[in-house]
Amino acid sequence: MTPNGTATAERAVARPVLADLDLPAGKRVRLHRMLYEHGVGNGTLLILPIDQGIEHGPIDFLPNPPSADPEYQWRLAVEGGYNAIACHWGMARRYMKKYAGKVPLLLKINGKTNIPSDDEALSSPTATVADAVALGADAVGYTLYVGSPRQDEDFRRLMRVRDDCEKYGMPLVVWSYPRGAAIEEKGGRDSLYAVDYAARLAHEFGADIIKLNVPKKGDKDSLMPEKYQELEWDYEEGARRVVATAGNSMVLFSGGSKVSDEDLMHKARTVMEQGATGLIFGRNMWQRPYEEALDMTARIKEMLQRFPS
Amino acid sequence: MTPNGTATAERAVARPVLADLDLPAGKRVRLHRMLYEHGVGNGTLLILPIDQGIEHGPIDFLPNPPSADPEYQWRLAVEGGYNAIACHWGMARRYMKKYAGKVPLLLKINGKTNIPSDDEALSSPTATVADAVALGADAVGYTLYVGSPRQDEDFRRLMRVRDDCEKYGMPLVVWSYPRGAAIEEKGGRDSLYAVDYAARLAHEFGADIIKLNVPKKGDKDSLMPEKYQELEWDYEEGARRVVATAGNSMVLFSGGSKVSDEDLMHKARTVMEQGATGLIFGRNMWQRPYEEALDMTARIKEMLQRFPS
Amino acid sequence: MTPNGTATAERAVARPVLADLDLPAGKRVRLHRMLYEHGVGNGTLLILPIDQGIEHGPIDFLPNPPSADPEYQWRLAVEGGYNAIACHWGMARRYMKKYAGKVPLLLKINGKTNIPSDDEALSSPTATVADAVALGADAVGYTLYVGSPRQDEDFRRLMRVRDDCEKYGMPLVVWSYPRGAAIEEKGGRDSLYAVDYAARLAHEFGADIIKLNVPKKGDKDSLMPEKYQELEWDYEEGARRVVATAGNSMVLFSGGSKVSDEDLMHKARTVMEQGATGLIFGRNMWQRPYEEALDMTARIKEMLQRFPS
């Protein structure tokens, strides 16, 4: 499963398997639905996120104006056969009727605009776990800003969400993002140090699934703690390391801003080879005409068939 | 419905129709009352707001002293046949007796004075959704300051109000206003970027109705994100774009400070043509002698008859 | 009732009459007790406030040392036949026994010392509405600092107090005071702009009675919004205007720091002529020997007999 292991790969990576995990029944039911009854159905995940309207504003829809209509993503999630659509309450409550039950809902329960500075980033509630239950959701998504000066509020909120998830048997997906002035002074949000820390923190909170960005080398790497500067690593190893750090939490990698199709396919395949459980691709999907989005979805899903668990 | 569509009009606009929306029974009942049993009765809205006493202070009454007496607006709302009067608790609780049931109440449940700086704007509670239920209101109004550094408190409050609205079947009207130091550095509160973001954010929170200002070109446009600077648009297209961005939430446009009657009629007609569901005109109505206000109300309502849904 | 109406008097003033107001039974009972069963008994109010021990400290007692003993004010309120005594919990709970029921209690439920700066003024809770009920009080008093940067906390607290008052049928008296750095930059706390805004804000919160200072001309008037600078007004008109702005909320004017007896009588008579419901005089009463205080009380009450409602 890690055929390209580099010389610095010191840890064996095994994709977590649902049947091996010690989980409450409700989490087991819902995760089974997402992992084995939707998408490719082999234990991998392909998630369609449409929370950018809050995080970035409608600017993300300008390259493909039809994507501004929530119907676009709902149709794509159902017709493309995704494992889940990830969105906020308004988009679920006001558009689900036609699609209810045809694709699992991963209700994003916090968010923020990117208008004020990110120096003291904190994601703000848009819904509760109980709201997710009421909508028939199969998971909730919580953004944790690792290293932000407002981590105290973040921890308290995540703890309560985590407890509600335990109570309701609702799978918890943590968007684990290094963010804030302090992390920028220690290598930056995409550094290996930062993403590795993010993976561990979300895992320590008991996340069932952790969404990460693939670590990147950058011009602030010399600000990282020395031990991280000494590590030798490449794209594959970076992904593998943070997957391992996430322990028995499943890892989703994001796509980020739109890249070429070949780059996207390469990226997707590589992270799966390094132990990721799945992918969460938004702009790379819906910032293109609908039929092209369906095609690309099919290509990704074909690739995912090679990673059963 | 969009006869003046410009070259840059890329999206078709359809006014949301109550019967098509997936809503709890209570919201359906109350919205039906406002849309079809009051005002023109054809699915359009003409709302009389009298919350300026908090937002601006009694200064707004100086041009027409009798308007300082709450009886003025209550009489006007009833005799003019508005779809609703929008005001705070004190004005409702202490003046409604004579008018109870004769005009729907849209209870504004937060507000603030404009005395301190708006850099970190946050609207403060003046009533609860339960208070609105107790007053027999048909909707509540919540001001959201999009992009303010205090968005965290704003989101948390709106989420709770939204949940109460869902529980009580109370329609939620969001006054969605870009505000704060950060938005001023990115083009300003009336820029297309700002209003477009505001429309989406309120929609993502599940607002039934969104009150917006029509976007304007301004001397800070060069501070907007580049993609917004590249768009070609005029008044009609600006209105249409933000109506589209609001998805299946209905849009009300405000009148703002007083303009000439011809400008007001032109503005009102234009935004209706671009897909607005209605108008919320305060100072343009009550900053004039009572009989003139009644006349102008009648002219607006005559125009609205051309926009049934 | 407004015999001295000046040329700029544009609004007719009518003192609110209890029987005309739409109020819950408990408020009606308690207001009736204060307005018609105590004091002059003709619908006017003469209130004795003794909250200066918190607001200014015991410095206010230095001109008349016996006034430092709470018994002084309790005796004066009962023997002088005031409509109510206004004080905090400690003074009520520890001294009422002998006076219980002999004079209505207006329990002040927030306050602050004047030791730290007023730039971000916020009055802090000293008791709850339920405490007032337990003490057999006939009203509660809440200080609202209009225009303070901490208005958000103020609004939230006042809203909850207001709701408790509605629930328990407890009349709500709002001490509506412009305060904070922002209002000082817009003309100052005693400017017509500031007091007029304060009258409206308290009214919009549904106050039953509003305590105001009479607006004054000052050397910062040129900082007021232009429309207020253009107004022509004198003492009478200033009082009348803010009484009118308070709508059907009753208005109490305060006496402030001690003035000559003639000035005090003149001030009292004038504001009553302009539509005030009553007076709240503290230092002007108890900063003098007890017998003199009784005499002055009698003079004020004689004057109030001319303003029945």
Added chain:
Amino acid sequence: MTPNGTATAERAVARPVLADLDLPAGKRVRLHRMLYEHGVGNGTLLILPIDQGIEHGPIDFLPNPPSADPEYQWRLAVEGGYNAIACHWGMARRYMKKYAGKVPLLLKINGKTNIPSDDEALSSPTATVADAVALGADAVGYTLYVGSPRQDEDFRRLMRVRDDCEKYGMPLVVWSYPRGAAIEEKGGRDSLYAVDYAARLAHEFGADIIKLNVPKKGDKDSLMPEKYQELEWDYEEGARRVVATAGNSMVLFSGGSKVSDEDLMHKARTVMEQGATGLIFGRNMWQRPYEEALDMTARIKEMLQRFPS
């Protein structure tokens, strides 16, 4: 009782007598136990405080190392026959077994370290009134920082503590301390202005007993409000004034840092002559060998016999 009355002594001082006070039964029972069943038993109070471990840290134990062991103070309180021992939860819960019932417990329920700056002093909860009930305490102690910029939080907490005390019949002792940057700019924490204000504020909150420091003349006296600068006073008059300002709340004076035995005896006798109900002496007692502490305790108690009430 005030034989040394100076020319400026304008107020007669009468020590509050329990039987005359209007109190709930539980407070009466517990105060009776402290005042008449322990200590001298004549209505005076001698309290042993051992909260310095939080307020100053173990540095206070260095002059007399055995005093670092909580057993030292518990033994001294019981064997010396104090009216109460004042300490925090940990010292009570973990050491009381042997001493339970042999000396009343005055549970201190807030505190803070003196490590950060006092500019915005706020004392923090260490226990609740319900905890005090569970420990069989006869009173709770709350530190109020008069004039601190954080007075809002302080007031809110004290109000809730006060309400719990009323509910449970638990006597409330307020450590009323002027503190914070603002009071230092107005004469300082020990000035007559400051202590006088502190006495009044605690009294207005309904404190049963108020702990004060005796006011001192200092080099910042010229910063006090003018009226306080004009007063003529000495040590006796300072004590008498603040006792009078405390109304029918009983006053305890503290000993502060260690002084000579003669000074201590003189100080103790003097404040009792000026109307204090008792003394709260910590470091002056336990910063000496155990037997000496017992001796000094006996000397103080002998003196207290001269002040029955």
Added chain:
Amino acid sequence: MTPNGTATAERAVARPVLADLDLPAGKRVRLHRMLYEHGVGNGTLLILPIDQGIEHGPIDFLPNPPSADPEYQWRLAVEGGYNAIACHWGMARRYMKKYAGKVPLLLKINGKTNIPSDDEALSSPTATVADAVALGADAVGYTLYVGSPRQDEDFRRLMRVRDDCEKYGMPLVVWSYPRGAAIEEKGGRDSLYAVDYAARLAHEFGADIIKLNVPKKGDKDSLMPEKYQELEWDYEEGARRVVATAGNSMVLFSGGSKVSDEDLMHKARTVMEQGATGLIFGRNMWQRPYEEALDMTARIKEMLQRFPS
């Protein structure tokens, strides 16, 4: 037990014995399990902490990559026969199944990343005492940052945790760490002044067990209060002093960053001789190959057999 007592050792140290303490039944049961049914079983403690993933991030695992897998520490705790493993919720909930009941769980219920500055350190909740009960834990661990400017929030939280511990009979272990800008200006976090204060503060909160670092001499010692500068002390005396200051709370000393085996053994033996109840060694254990970690564990336990209680 203190054979190396120096000339400045003024206090006799006695290790607290469970049977002598006044504790609720549940605490007694759980402490008995940790002290006498696990580890050496003679009343000493050897705890394996694995909370560094939150406090420092995965950087601590780089010297020994297998230690990044939570299975490593769980196996070591069980096979090495520790008295307890200390970790956060996620590591307990997701990995305990195989190890449940084989080693006591000390659930760490707050934590923070070290990414932002420690100037205003505050540890944030990751779980509740009720969560610990649900996991069958035998103790909870709370980090208190002594001297931090945010001590108010810290105190409030610790008080509530302490009350829950009392209610559920859950032993409370306080990680008592001097931290924040203010303590750095008074000698630093490891100074005798700081650690001594920390020991007392945790004890005053009623901690059953207190985790301390051994005080160190440092180049900021001249910033300590004078009385601490005057003390003569060495490593032994430093340890003994803070153990004594902790009163009848048991003391655990930490190992800190990895040192040589001989230094570790020496340190461990010395602090036990000075009255510590046990050791909490993390990095010194798991930053080495598994078999070596087992060996060192055995060596430490052999030494602990000499300290029964």
